[in-house]
Every structure is written in structure tokens, then in C-alpha cells.
Amino acid sequence: MKRRGRRTSQPFSLFAFQDVMASVIGVLFFIVIMMALQMVHQGIATIQAAEETVTAAQVEALETTLSELRKRKAGHESEILEIARIDSRIRTDARGALDDLKHMRATLQGLYSQIAEGDKRTTDGRARLEEAKNAQVNILAETARSERQIAELKQRLKTEGSGPRISYIIDRQADGKIPWLAEFSADKIRVSSGQKAGAVLEFAAPDIAVRAAQFRSWAVLWDRDRYYFVLLVKPSGCHFVEPIRSLLNDLGFETGSDLLPENWFAF
Numbered sequence: 581m582k583r584r585g586r587r588t589s590q591p592f593s594l595f596a597f598q599d600v601m602a603s604v605i606g607v608l609f610f611i612v613i614m615m616a617l618q619m620v621h622q623g624i625a626t627i628q629a630a631e632e633t634v635t636a637a638q639v640e641a642l643e644t645t646l647s648e649l650r651k652r653k654a655g656h657e658s659e660i661l662e663i664a665r666i667d668s669r670i671r672t673d674a675r676g677a678l679d680d681l682k683h684m685r686a687t688l689q690g691l692y693s694q695i696a697e698g699d700k701r702t703t704d705g706r707a708r709l710e711e712a713k714n715a716q717v718n719i720l721a722e723t724a725r726s727e728r729q730i731a732e733l734k735q736r737l738k739t740e741g742s743g744p745r746i747s748y749i750i751d752r753q754a755d756g757k758i759p760w761l762a763e764f765s766a767d768k769i770r771v772s773s774g775q776k777a778g779a780v781l782e783f784a785a786p787d788i789a790v791r792a793a794q795f796r797s798w799a800v801l802w803d804r805d806r807y808y809f810v811l812l813v814k815p816s817g818c819h820f821v822e823p824i825r826s827l828l829n830d831l832g833f834e835t836g837s838d839l840l841p842e843n844w845f846a847f
Contacts, residue, residue, distance in 0.1 A: 756806070757805075757806060757807060757808045757834070758773070758806060758807050758808075759773075759807070759808055759809070759810050760772075760773060760802075760807055760808070760809045760810070761773070761809075761810050761812060761846055761847060762809055762810065762811050762812065762824075763812045763814070763817075763840065763845075763846050763847070764811060764812065764813045764814060764817030764818075764820070764821045764824070765814045765816050765817045765842075766814075766816030766817060767784060767786075767816075768782050768783060768784035768791070769782070769783040769784075769791060769795055769817075769824070770782050770847070771783075771795075771798075772846075772847040780847060781798070783795050783798075788820050792820070792823060792824060792827065795824060795827075796827050796831075799827070799828060799831060799833070800831060802833075804831060804832040804833045804834075807833065808833055808834040808835065808836070809828055809833055809834070809835045809836070810835075810836045810837070810838065811824070811825060811835060811836065811837040811838070812837075812838055812839075812840045812846050813837060813838070813839055813840060814839075814840050814841070814842050814844075815841075815842050816842060821837070825837070
């Protein structure tokens with residue numbers, strides 16, 4: 581067999597390429613820096629040239645504008661001071677108006693209280709006036725009723741005075757009892773003392789039971805050991821004299837009776 585020979589080769593080096601690239605980048609960096617510095621110097625020069633080209637007229641115009649602005653500022657400051665004075669005056673006037681408002685409110689409250697008191701007095705006065713009117717109406721009604729009663733009494737006296745009268749002379753009993761004369765008619769019971777002339781008491785309720793109850797209430801006020809009753813009965817009163825007699829007997833009173841003509845009067 582034929583032995584193959586060993587192939588030999590040298591390694592490839594990039595050192596030279598990297599060295600070239602680094603040198604080129606370094607040169608470019610310095611070029612950029614130089615260009616930047618040049619541009620800065622050119623800008624400064626341009627600004628200085630612009631500043632040098634400002635004319636005196638422009639400076640005067642700027643000074644005039646500044647002076648005008650200062651005058652405006654002074655005017656605004658005076659306006660501000662005037663506004664401050666006006667505000668102070670308004671505040672003072674507002675406090676005075678507030679005090680006046682409080683005083684007016686207190687005055688109104690006092691007036692409202694007086695009005696309420698006046699309304700109350702007016703209401704009370706109207707109530708008293710109404711009461712006075714009612715009292716006057718009642719007085720007028722009572723007066724009319726009294727006048728009617730007076731007219732009835734006058735008519736009754738006229739009627740009774742025209743009729744015959746009978747006089748009872750009743751002495752005291754041996755035991756000293758005093759008589760009561762009770763006259764019974766259809767519409768009333770008339771009672772008078774049989775011992776001496778005096779006031780005549782009438783029980784004239786329309787209902788007989790009420791009339792009897794009124795008579796009983798009066799009779800219980802007297803002492804049964806000192807008084808007795810003489811019942812004078814008219815024909816129209818015969819139908820209810822017996823209940824009265826029984827009532828008096830139940831109360832312990834002694835009773836007597838006599839008939840009386842209808843148009844006669846015992847007292």
C-alpha cells in the first residue's frame with residue numbers, strides 16, 4: 581500500500597485587518613470632532629455678528645417699548661389700588677348694610693309680635709263681643725219671657741180677681757201644729773200658709789208626675805211634727821189629689837181636705 585502523505589497548512593491571521601479598521605475609525609472620530617468644533621465656532625461668530633448688526637433705532641424702539649410697558653404697569657398699579665379702595669368701601673358698606681339688615685329684622689320681628697298680639701286681642705275682642713251678643717240675646721229672650729209671664733200673671737190676677745174668694749180661718753190644733761193650705765186645680769198646685777197671709781208658692785209643671793215630684797221635694801223641707809196640710813180640691817184637680825195625699829201621709833204629715841168651686845180662690 582501506498583501511504584498517503586500528511587497535508588500541512590499555515591493558519592490565516594486577521595490582525596492586520598483589525599489594525600487597519602481601528603486606524604480608520606480613529607481617523608473618522610477625529611474628523612467628526614474637528615467638524616463639530618468648527619460648527620460651534622461658526623455659530624458663535626454668527627450670534628456675535630447678529631448682535632453687532634443691531635442698530636441704534638432698534639435700541640431706541642426697545643427702550644420706548646420698555647418705557648410704555650412701565651407706564652402701563654404704573655397705570656395698572658393705580659387701578660389695582662383704586663379697586664382695592666373700592667373693595668374696602670364695598671366691604672364697609674356691606675357690613676353697614678348687614679347691621680341695618682339685622683336691625684330691620686329685629687324691628688320686623690317686633691312688628692310681627694305686635695301684629696300677633698293685636699290679632700290675639702282682636703280675636704279675644706270678637707269672642708267677648710260674640711259672648712256679649714249672646715248674652716244680650718239671652719237677656720232679650722229672658723226679658724220677653726218675663727214680659728210674657730208678667731202678662732200671664734196680670735191676666736191671671738185679672739181672672740182671679742174677678743172670681744169669688746173664700747177665706748179660711750184655721751186655728752192651731754191643740755198640739756200646736758201649723759196648717760199649710762194646698763189648692764189643687766187641673767194645671768197647678770198653689771200653696772200658702774194658713775196661719776197668716778204670705779207669699780203663694782205654685783207648682784205648675786205641665787207633667788203631673790213632675791209637679792208631684794216638685795211638691796214632694798218642697799214638702800220634705802218641713803217638720804211633720806209642726807205642720808199639717810189642708811187640701812183644697814177643685815173639680816179639675818180631683819184626679820191627682822189622692823196621690824199627693826198618699827205622698828204626704830208617707831212623709832208622716834197629717835192631712836185634711838175640703839172641696840172648692842172651680843172659679844173660687846182660697847188665697
